[in-house]
Amino acid sequence: MYTEKVMDHFMNPRNVGEIENPSGVGEVGNAKCGDIMRIYLEVEDNIIKDIKFKTFGCGAAIATSSMATEMVKGKTIEEALQLTNKAVAEALGGLPPAKMHCSNLAADALHKAIEDYKNKQKQKEQEQNK
Amino acid sequence: MRRVYLDHSATTPVRPEVVQLVNKYLTETFGNPSSVHAFGREARKGVETAREQIAALIKAKPEEIFFTSGGTEADNMAIVGTAMANQTKGKHIITTQIEHHAVLDTCKSLIKQGFEVTFLPVNPDATIDLELLKSSIRDDTILITMMHVNNEVGTILPIKEVGQIAKEKGIIFHVDAVQSFGKLPIDVNEMNIDLLSASGHKIYALKGTGCLYIRKGTKIAPLFFGGSQERKRRPGTENVPGIVAFGLAAHLAGQEMEAEAERLTKLRDKLIDGILEKIPNVQLNGHRTNRLPGHVNVSIRYIEGESLLLMLDMKGIAASSGSACTSGSLDPSHVLLAMGIPHEIAHGSLRMTLGKGTTEEDVDYVLEVLPEIVEKLRSMSPLYNSMKLENNEECSKCTQKR
Numbered sequence A: 001m002y003t004e005k006v007m008d009h010f011m012n013p014r015n016v017g018e019i020e021n022p023s024g025v026g027e028v029g030n031a032k033c034g035d036i037m038r039i040y041l042e043v044e045d046n047i048i049k050d051i052k053f054k055t056f057g058c059g060a061a062i063a064t065s066s067m068a069t070e071m072v073k074g075k076t077i078e079e080a081l082q083l084t085n086k087a088v089a090e091a092l093g094g095l096p097p098a099k100m101h102c103s104n105l106a107a108d109a110l111h112k113a114i115e116d117y118k119n120k121q122k123q124k125e126q127e128q129n130k
Numbered sequence B: 001m002r003r004v005y006l007d008h009s010a011t012t013p014v015r016p017e018v019v020q021l022v023n024k025y026l027t028e029t030f031g032n033p034s035s036v037h038a039f040g041r042e043a044r045k046g047v048e049t050a051r052e053q054i055a056a057l058i059k060a061k062p063e064e065i066f067f068t069s070g071g072t073e074a075d076n077m078a079i080v081g082t083a084m085a086n087q088t089k090g091k092h093i094i095t096t097q098i099e100h101h102a103v104l105d106t107c108k109s110l111i112k113q114g115f116e117v118t119f120l121p122v123n124p125d126a127t128i129d130l131e132l133l134k135s136s137i138r139d140d141t142i143l144i145t146m147m148h149v150n151n152e153v154g155t156i157l158p159i160k161e162v163g164q165i166a167k168e169k170g171i172i173f174h175v176d177a178v179q180s181f182g183k184l185p186i187d188v189n190e191m192n193i194d195l196l197s198a199s200g201h202k203i204y205a206l207k208g209t210g211c212l213y214i215r216k217g218t219k220i221a222p223l224f225f226g227g228s229q230e231r232k233r234r235p236g237t238e239n240v241p242g243i244v245a246f247g248l249a250a251h252l253a254g255q256e257m258e259a260e261a262e263r264l265t266k267l268r269d270k271l272i273d274g275i276l277e278k279i280p281n282v283q284l285n286g287h288r289t290n291r292l293p294g295h296v297n298v299s300i301r302y303i304e305g306e307s308l309l310l311m312l313d314m315k316g317i318a319a320s321s322g323s324a325c326t327s328g329s330l331d332p333s334h335v336l337l338a339m340g341i342p343h344e345i346a347h348g349s350l351r352m353t354l355g356k357g358t359t360e361e362d363v364d365y366v367l368e369v370l371p372e373i374v375e376k377l378r379s380m381s382p383l384y385n386s387m388k389l390e391n392n393e394e395c396s397k398c399t400q401k402r
């Protein structure tokens, strides 16, 4: 039921793990389904230098996490914000209809991590301005 | 790569003796059992032999066995048939929350038709409380329907005790024995069973075959109308190859039951003990000892069942899970939830059901592969590390206390 691409990213996930002192962290979860995805960012000069994820969920959830992190690594924050759930699913060669809901986790977690990064930046600026 | 099939509760391969017999009934003995000529008479003989073989396995009379298209149809026929034939007496049915959907959804369909159904809750090990059952019985209760062995967690339910209660109260008792038929001893008289569902493909016969045992004198309405086959209770030209296959498989299962149960119980216990010993944060689901030989169900915390199944599959191991992610819905197995298992733990459930082809080497292979897979998935899980930390904190706290 999964494409070869999905199975590849599931069996050999890219960018699994955590980042110490990350520039931003985003976590999303479908409380009812119980799936959780967490994305860590390391940003330097507005560029995603490193990105890591941890995911509790099905094969599709793990594969979309892996693909999403791969797609934005090395990109600017603005570019990363353009990433959609649909684009991640397409890059994986499609997902089974029943799995579309968990594929929504990846881009959402990424956007949350970026939001967290931006908030932290703002705080820093405010502190510097004081 | 080694291939290990551990999903015998889902279905089984057809055993060679049965394949041979089916072949004969597909090609040589292909007649319609209702025909007068020799072709028909031979086919009829095959069907009646199968009826005797199946009746013998549950200590019933051959004329009390009615062939159906499987366990699902037998369950429907038992429940709807009893409801329709007895509704002037009452409209209350008792069942449990852990039944197969063939029973649950059939009962729910009757609610729409004005029946009332009590879905009994279960204990954490999927056993039931007999006092609660007794107190649920009303004057208008016409049917108790309960499974013998739960398909997801393997717990054996106290059918004999329930049969006694039903008999005392004059209530029709239906047992879904799809998972126990041919594997555990069943005596419909000793257990006071009025109706019993069984299925062929769980005992090395064909998919799409099964039967309903109907105790002589039990009032039941047919679901289908048509010819006079199965004494009008289940019309339609008989699935002769499927029926003879079911009969032979039942006969062989009866002969091998004791030895096979002993063998599978040993392998099952080895698998359970090995998993509990090798993998931390694992719990067994269902009763520890009062469970089907060959049935293992564990919850592996901090990981999700579908990804576990995929990884096992890549290693040639076929299993199943009650995770929401495998169900196509947002909820994990209704059985695990009814047992009070929290969502996230139900998510990590893994069912491995052993059968005729399972060897000790298979069990050893699983015990070698599974811990590695669990470790890999846990290293990806956002729940695992934080839990580890929490545990450590707790531990340091309690040593401080000491």
Ligand SMILES: Cc1ncc(COP(=O)(O)O)c(C=O)c1O
Pocket: B009, B010, B069, B070, B071, B072, B073, B075, B100, B102, B147, B149, B150, B151, B176, B178, B179, B199, B200, B201, B208, B209, B210
């Ligand atoms: C307990 C139980 N009842 C009923 C059924 C349905 O049987 P069948 O597949 O023959 O329709 C199953 C099969 O999974 C089962 O496990």
Ligand code: FES
Pocket: A033, A035, A056, A057, A058, A059, A060, A061, A099, A102, A103, B324, B325, B326
């Ligand atoms: S994470 Fe539950 S279905 Fe994908």
